Amino acid sequence: MxxxxxxxxxxxxxxxxxxxxxxxxxxxxxxxxVSSTSDITNILLLGETGVGKSTFINAFANYLTFNTLEEAQRNEPVVLMPVSFLMTTGDNFEEHIVKFGDIDDSNNEDFDHPGQSVTQHCKAYVFYLNGTDQQKLRIIDTPGFGDTRGIEQDDLNMEHILEYVNNLSHLNAICFLLKPNASRLNISFRSCITQLFSLLDQNALNNIIFCFTNSRSTFYTPGDTAPLLKKMLISLSIGNVPFKKENTFCFDSESFRYLVALQNGIEFNGNERQEYEMSWSTSVTQSNRLIDYIGRNIDIYRIDNNLQxxxxxxxxxxxxxxxxxxxxxxxxxxxxxxxxxxxRTSIELHPRVLDHPITICLSCKGKIIEIGNFLVTYDVSHKIEKKCCSCQCPYNQHRSIGYLLEYKLLNKPSIxxxxxxxxxxxxxxxxxxxxxxxxxxxxxxxxxxxxxxxxxxxxxxxxxxxxxxxxxxxxxxxxxxxxxxxxxxxxxxxxxxxxxxxxxxxxxxxxxxxxxxxxxxxxxxxxxxxxxxxxxxxxxxxxxxxxxxxxxx
Structure with a gap:
């Protein structure tokens, strides 16, 4: 004893x-x-739920791939993520549900609940520039703010975004996507910027850019949204947020929707085609200008180096x-x-990173193993899709972890x-x-x-x-x-x-x-x-x- x-x-x-x-x-x-800051450009894309971030990313990829609408029609469109939208045609406004990509095979998109953010988690899309793997562009799609589930869901979405950003080595641009001619700005927009700069410091203000989608109706300008945005930015306490022509880009995703509709067998008249060709050409020009601006006018904002x-x-x-x-x-x-x-003996911890995401259930009991006459609970990884495939416990009882712990018994004392x-x-x-x-x-x-x-x-x-x-x-x-x-x-x-x-x-x-x-x-x-x-x-x-x-x- x-x-x-x-x-x-x-x-x-x-x-x-x-x-x-x-x-x-x-x-x-x-x-x-971590990826060198010189070989990849990181763009964080933020916007209100329903503004069309996912459609914009698909359109942007096609604008960078095909210089003209005619060229795009001769080839298969670039499919980065599935999209689904309603389009009306003809004198009787016939309705068509247009789908692009495999809707049923997407775990990150939720098309079944209007008003809720379609994108469920941050997801990055990496493009190769100039046909070489030496220059890459990574656009990070994020859950939208202004979710109909309320402020609490917005805060959860924003927390997820911030955690994602915190794990990046750097940011080149922070892009806010808006629609022109808005009658008001969602209050969640202010909260989004404020929370983002609770993580980042004022040096990142110059990395902000503004992109407007569906701007054909406002002659490719921010329209009535501009004065609302200026007023809101001035009222922020985070510092001077630049909003000027140089960091503002106006697109029209309708030409991309037109391309997808053609792929779905929907017919248009000649006048409509001419409008969409002009829209495509303008959006290609804006896409190239955006890449130029980020590369030449914005300093890289480091996240993994002395951010406090x-x-x-x-x-x-x-x-x-x-x-x-x-x-x-x-x-x-x-x-x-x-x-x-x-x-005579001791136990060592050995963390092990797996080649796939690890999720554990806080309610389920783990596997019991014996190490040096100690019984140890060994966490078992659960497979998560839209729900847990390994147990029936509620989703909120599951936690993602970065590693599993293994244990080794040494026939010698601790160091x-x-x-x-x-x-x-x-x-x-x-x-x-x-x-x-x-x-x-x-x-x-x-x-x-x-x-x-x-x-x-x-x-x-x-x-x-x-x-x-x-x-x-x-x-x-x-x-x-x-x-x-x-x-x-x-x-x-x-x-x-x-x-x-x-x-x-x-x-x-x-x-x-x-x-x-x-x-x-x-x-x-x-x-x-x-x-x-x-x-x-x-x-x-x-x-x-x-x-x-x-x-x-």
């Missing part, structure tokens, strides 16, 4: 350990594989929550093994001694309380303490193992140790109220940097970000280079 460490002994060491210099071995930051904002810090901390919690749990495992096995492990545990617990305070009181990101929720989930996992599995007392000791850790975390949360440093962004970034240098945390963070990029890649469509005149510019 003398070799058994009780939770109280482990946690007592933790309470007494206040030495911030834990002797933790540092690792240099690994360079992540409250929203950015929030996302960095969100990436750290699971790595920190899992590291603390594994330190407790090794502290228990340290005493019980006289330092850290008992004091070092206790110091790391103290640092991680203290930083968890700091980050939780920042997320709730400064970033106002959630009404839920995500670190506490994660800690409670770990406790529940271990308690389920003890209740349902034939186990030795190691998992029971771990449950007690985690509960003691929870109590200490709660005490530290209460102490955070007197720490004025937590309101300083520079201090938070110092703490993020310090905790990120712990190898067990760092390796999981690298895996998490690689997993995020993998998920982004999965939602990206690359236009084949074999297309005729592939975006010759």
């Amino acid at each position: 003398n070799n058994i460490t009780t939770p109280g002994q482990v946690i007592t060491d933790l309470k007494l350990s206040s030495n911030k210099d834990s002797g933790e071995k540092k690792i240099s930051k690994k360079e992540e594989n 904002s409250i929203k950015h810090a929030q996302y960095e901390i969100n990436h750290m929550i699971r790595p920190m919690l899992e590291t603390m749990r594994n330190i407790l495992r090794n502290l228990i093994l340290y005493k019980m096995n006289s330092s 850290y001694d008992r004091n070092q492990m206790n110091d790391m545990l103290y640092e991680l617990c203290h930083a968890s309380a700091e980050f939780s305070y920042f997320l709730y009181h400064v970033a106002h990101s959630s009404n839920e303490d995500q670190l506490m929720s994660g800690l409670l989930r770990m406790i529940q996992q271990e308690a389920d193992i003890c209740e349902n599995q034939k186990t030795n007392h190691k998992n029971s000791e771990l449950v007690k140790a985690l509960n003691e850790l929870k109590c200490i975390y709660e005490e530290q949360i209460n102490e955070m109220k007197s720490m004025k440093e937590l309101n300083k962004l520079s201090y938070i970034y110092q703490r993020i940097k310090h905790i990120s240098e712990y190898p067990m945390v760092r390796e999981q963070m690298v895996a998490s970000k690689q997993g995020q990029k993998m998920m982004m890649k999965e939602s990206e469509y690359e236009v084949p280079k074999s297309l005729p005149n592939t975006f010759v510019h």
